[in-house]
Amino acid sequence: MRMQLSLTNKNIGIGILVIVGIFLVLGMFAQPIDNRKDVSLSQIVDEIGKNNISNITVDQSDLIATLKSDASQKLVAQKENDASATDTFRNLGVSEDTLKNLDFTIKKPSGVSFWTATLVPVVLPFILLAFFLWFMMRSAQNMGNRAMSFGQTQQGPVDQSKKKKTTFAQVAGNEEAKQELIEIVEFLKHPKKFQEIGARIPKGVLLIGAPGTGKTLMARAVAGEAGVPFFSISGSEFVEMFVGVGASRVRDLFAKVKKNAPAILFIDEMDAVGRHRGAGLGGGHDEREQTLNQILVEMDGFEQTDNVIVLAATNRPDVLDPALLRPGRFDRQVTMELPDIKEREAILKIHAVKIPIEADVDLRNIGERTPGFSGADLANLINEAAIFAARENKKKVSQRHIEDSIEKVLLGPEKRSKVYSKQEKELTAYHEAGHAIVAYYTPDSDPVRKISIISRGFAGGYTLKLPEQDKRLHTKTGFLSELATLMGGYTAELFKYQELTTGASNDLMKATKLARRIVMQFGMSKLGPVTFGQEDHQVFLGKDFSEGRDYSEKTASMIDDEVSDILKDAQKRADEIIKEHADKLELISLRLIEKETIGQKEFADLMGGIDPDVTKEDAVAKPTV
Ligand code: ADP
Ligand code: MG
Ligand code: ZN
Numbered sequence: 001m002r003m004q005l006s007l008t009n010k011n012i013g014i015g016i017l018v019i020v021g022i023f024l025v026l027g028m029f030a031q032p033i034d035n036r037k038d039v040s041l042s043q044i045v046d047e048i049g050k051n052n053i054s055n056i057t058v059d060q061s062d063l064i065a066t067l068k069s070d071a072s073q074k075l076v077a078q079k080e081n082d083a084s085a086t087d088t089f090r091n092l093g094v095s096e097d098t099l100k101n102l103d104f105t106i107k108k109p110s111g112v113s114f115w116t117a118t119l120v121p122v123v124l125p126f127i128l129l130a131f132f133l134w135f136m137m138r139s140a141q142n143m144g145n146r147a148m149s150f151g152q153t154q155q156g157p158v159d160q161s162k163k164k165k166t167t168f169a170q171v172a173g174n175e176e177a178k179q180e181l182i183e184i185v186e187f188l189k190h191p192k193k194f195q196e197i198g199a200r201i202p203k204g205v206l207l208i209g210a211p212g213t214g215k216t217l218m219a220r221a222v223a224g225e226a227g228v229p230f231f232s233i234s235g236s237e238f239v240e241m242f243v244g245v246g247a248s249r250v251r252d253l254f255a256k257v258k259k260n261a262p263a264i265l266f267i268d269e270m271d272a273v274g275r276h277r278g279a280g281l282g283g284g285h286d287e288r289e290q291t292l293n294q295i296l297v298e299m300d301g302f303e304q305t306d307n308v309i310v311l312a313a314t315n316r317p318d319v320l321d322p323a324l325l326r327p328g329r330f331d332r333q334v335t336m337e338l339p340d341i342k343e344r345e346a347i348l349k350i351h352a353v354k355i356p357i358e359a360d361v362d363l364r365n366i367g368e369r370t371p372g373f374s375g376a377d378l379a380n381l382i383n384e385a386a387i388f389a390a391r392e393n394k395k396k397v398s399q400r401h402i403e404d405s406i407e408k409v410l411l412g413p414e415k416r417s418k419v420y421s422k423q424e425k426e427l428t429a430y431h432e433a434g435h436a437i438v439a440y441y442t443p444d445s446d447p448v449r450k451i452s453i454i455s456r457g458f459a460g461g462y463t464l465k466l467p468e469q470d471k472r473l474h475t476k477t478g479f480l481s482e483l484a485t486l487m488g489g490y491t492a493e494l495f496k497y498q499e500l501t502t503g504a505s506n507d508l509m510k511a512t513k514l515a516r517r518i519v520m521q522f523g524m525s526k527l528g529p530v531t532f533g534q535e536d537h538q539v540f541l542g543k544d545f546s547e548g549r550d551y552s553e554k555t556a557s558m559i560d561d562e563v564s565d566i567l568k569d570a571q572k573r574a575d576e577i578i579k580e581h582a583d584k585l586e587l588i589s590l591r592l593i594e595k596e597t598i599g600q601k602e603f604a605d606l607m608g609g610i611d612p613d614v615t616k617e618d619a620v621a622k623p624t625v
Pocket of ligand 1: 170171172173174209210211212213214215216217218313347350374375376377379
């Protein structure tokens, strides 16, 4: 809009210049529309002698004689510039009497032509220069305007409450979060009820949860349920729009929302703006701080009667500035959890409604098989299943489509086209069989659901172990079994070929990380019930790197030794199991080479019965690569 306007301004400018130019040119060259005839001076003298002239106009060096017979008929002759007209005629022998009878008009140089003649050559360059400068400035400004209007029209928060309504019914699970938010909706709908009793209405609510747990969805549902204007902006848009352009825009934003009160302002991915002040890695955080400060000031400035609630979402509450979490700001915090079995089933149901499904689809079963999946993963799963079905030209999605999609969502698409050499295929088979066998014979480990040597995503092959149930607590036994299982691939390679390959590096990395956590976070080692260091992620906060380390060099080396011991023990254990059950390793590997994939039941049959400890669980489905 703004750009359009300035474009027209520019056009007007150009138009004016053209018109002025035309006038100047006309003023300089235009002749009166008389019938003029250029003649010599003597001809005019002749006519004077014949008494045919009614009037002679002297216009600078022009002598314009008007004929008596026809007033529009003019004879024009030139005289010398500095000689007077009478002198000129006198010199050409016109008598004094005749001269006296002639009607002379001396024309002063006319306004327009005088000024154009004298000023244009001087002034025109200046005008052109000035216009040029003005034009340049104009376009520079336009550029700025464009940037601003981009921010405003494209990304400025607009009231989205009129869009298709999201309701709480579309958000499965998270009952506690819903309860909290229903209260917020109540506040917005009936503020009086709460004010009368003196209850303080919260100003800010922070939605916290892992990515894909439905924070954004939930915020939309709040807006839909409350039926009030809902202004939504993501943290990064916020930074883009406001950081560096001063706090006034933040003020404008809040003013806009307040004008529409009761209203909700939703800031998604709040961590982009609300990061710990003074903690940014790299420069440029001063501006961000200013913006954050302004948000705080605005929130403090809310009156009880303003009826504006700021909703924010983040998956990194730990990086948020503590000032944001103070009472009177985001004092309400609502946590969105990863869904449990029942909730997963519910989420699957919500999304399965949108696609045609076969009667055989058992969403409960899918829910059981997808621990650790977030709401977004589950939505994605259903979508992948639909794509699968469409690729097979099926009209409906069947259970198999969904089951096959689980691995795709977990590990990336299958790469059947990738060609193995025969050795590579064998090696992968022994590696995966190693994982599976160790998992089978260690206590408190998750049952093997599937073994495959078809590469997927980054993995050459994989052994999929999934917990029977969700679990929140882990045992030391479980961890040690997990470590041994991770070592299973490496150990099997070593056992079979007396050679190591790069294929195990990912397993080793995972194992090392887990061993470190066992020592440093869980107090499950010889070092006893202590934790060392801060959580890893604090490095990302941009806090001082050394700050996370709260132990001495001596302790550091003890930790390293302990980690190394744990890993060696795990490998030893894997080695014992594989040696003891070398026949099974052979059996499973050969079957894998033949069929490439072994399912849960087939594996159990080959091993001679289901895993003796199938009660094992884990919070997250962890494929062992
Ligand atoms: P977040 O903002 O927490 O990263 P989103 O709200 O963007 O997650 O969730 C992404 C998508 O996942 C949603 O659009 C929705 O389709 C699905 N989803 C996530 N959680 C749920 C849930 N609890 N119920 C239904 N669908 C969900
Ligand atoms: Mg989100
Ligand atoms: Zn592996």
